[in-house]
Amino acid sequence: MNNAATPGPLLAARDLVKAHGRTPALRGASLDLRAGEILAVTGASGSGKSTLLHCMAGIVRPDRGSVTYGGQRLDRLPEKRLSELRRTDFGVVFQFGQLIPELTALDNVALPLLLAGTPRSRARERAGEWLERFGARGQEELRPGEMSGGQAQRTALARALVTGPKVVFADEPTGALDSLAGEQVMTALAHTARESGTAVLLITHDARTAAYADREASLHDGTVVTEDTVLEVTP
Template sequence: MDMTPHSPNSPSAPAQPVLSTLDITKLFGQVRALAGVSLEIAKGETVAIMGPSGSGKSTLLHCLSGVIVPDDGEVRFDGSTLSGLSDRDRSHTRLRRFGFVFQDNQLIPELPARENVALPLMLTGTSRGKALKEADEMLRRIGIADLGTRRPGDMSGGQAQRVAIARALVGRPSVVFADEPSGALDQATGHEVMQLLTTTVSLIGASLVLVTHDPNVANWCSRLVEIRDGLVHSDGVLAARGGAL
C-alpha cells in the first residue's frame, strides 16, 4: 500500500471540497433533526462535530456518509451528488470510498481480526487471498500484527477499536467517519486510539469527520463545527491540535 503523505493543495488553487452539504434538512416525524446545514469539507481536513445531545450530530454524519438521504438540499461527494444516487449506488460509494469507526467497534466477535479487516475488501469483490494480504499489511502498519489471528471477543476494548480502525482504513477511503470512537474507552486508551486514528487518516490523505461530546477528543481535529437545534452554530479552526487528555 502507498502510504506516502499527500502534498497539500497549493494556496493559489482553492481546494474543491471532497464532501459538502448544501442546505440539507431532515425531519423525523415532527422532529426537525437538521434545519438547513451547509458544510464544505476539504481533502485531508479533520473535522470534529460537537453539540448537545439531540442536536442533530449523528443525523448530519449519516447524511454526509450516505447512510440516509436528507429531505431537502444536497450532499455532494467527489464532484457528484451523493444524495441523488439510488440506494445501491450509495451503498457502493460507502463501501468503496468511505471508512467507518463506531463507538462499539462493530467487529464480528467470532472472526479473527484479519478476517474482520479483510471483509470490506471482499464485499467489493477483492479475492479472499488478496483481501487477507492487505488486511495483514494494514494491521502491521498500525502496529498490531500480533492481533491478526485473535478474535475481537477475546480482546480488550482498546485492542478491538484498533482493529476497527484497520478495517475502516484498509480500502484507503477518501473520508473516514467516526461517531464517538473513544466513547467506550477509558481516557488513556481513548487518547491512544485517537492518536492512531488521526495519524493513519493523515497518512492515507483521507478526510476525517468525527462526532464527539468530548472537547479533548475534538482537539485531535483541525476544525470544530458546533451543531445546535439542527443548525451550524459555529465553525472554526482548532488551534490546540493533538489532544490534551
C-alpha cells in the same frame, strides 16, 4: 494544521433538514469537508451530530437539502451506487465498532477488500498490515468478544482504512473507551489519516478528542453555529 488544499470542498452538505418521526434532528445544517483534513463536529447530545454524519456518508437521505461528493449528489444516488462508494471511497467507524462477532480481527479487516473482489490471500495480507499499523499485532485471531474496547476500536479503524478511502466518517470513536485507550485510538487515526491524505469527519462530544482535528464545527439544535475554528493539532 493540515494544509492540504483543493479548489473546493471534497464533501459538502447544504441546508440539510432531517426529522426522525416528528422529532427534528437537522434544521438547515451546512458543512464542508476538505480533502486531507480532520474536521471535528461537536455539540451536545441530541444536537444532530450523528444524523449529519449519516446524511453526509449516504447512510440516510435528508428530507431536504443536498450532499455533494466529487460532483455527485449523494442524496440522489441509487442505493447500489451508495453501497459501492461506501466500499471504495468511504470508511465508517462507529462508537462500538460494529465488528462481525463471528469473524476474527483479521477477517473483519479483510472483509471490505473481499467484497471489492480482492483475492482472499491478498486481502488477509493487507488486513494484517493494517492491524499492525494500528498497533494491533498479535490479535489477528481474536474475535470481537475476546477483545478489549481499545483493541476492538483499533480493528474497526483498520477495517475503515484498509481500502484506502478518501473519507473516513468516525462517529464517537472514543466514546466507549477510557482516556488512555481513547488517546491511543485517536493518535493512530490522526497519524494514519494525515500520512495517507484521508479526510476525516469526526463526531465527538469530547474536547480532548476534538483537539486532534484541524478544524471544529459546532452543532446546536440541528444547525451549524460555529465553524472554521483552528485547533492545536496533537503531534
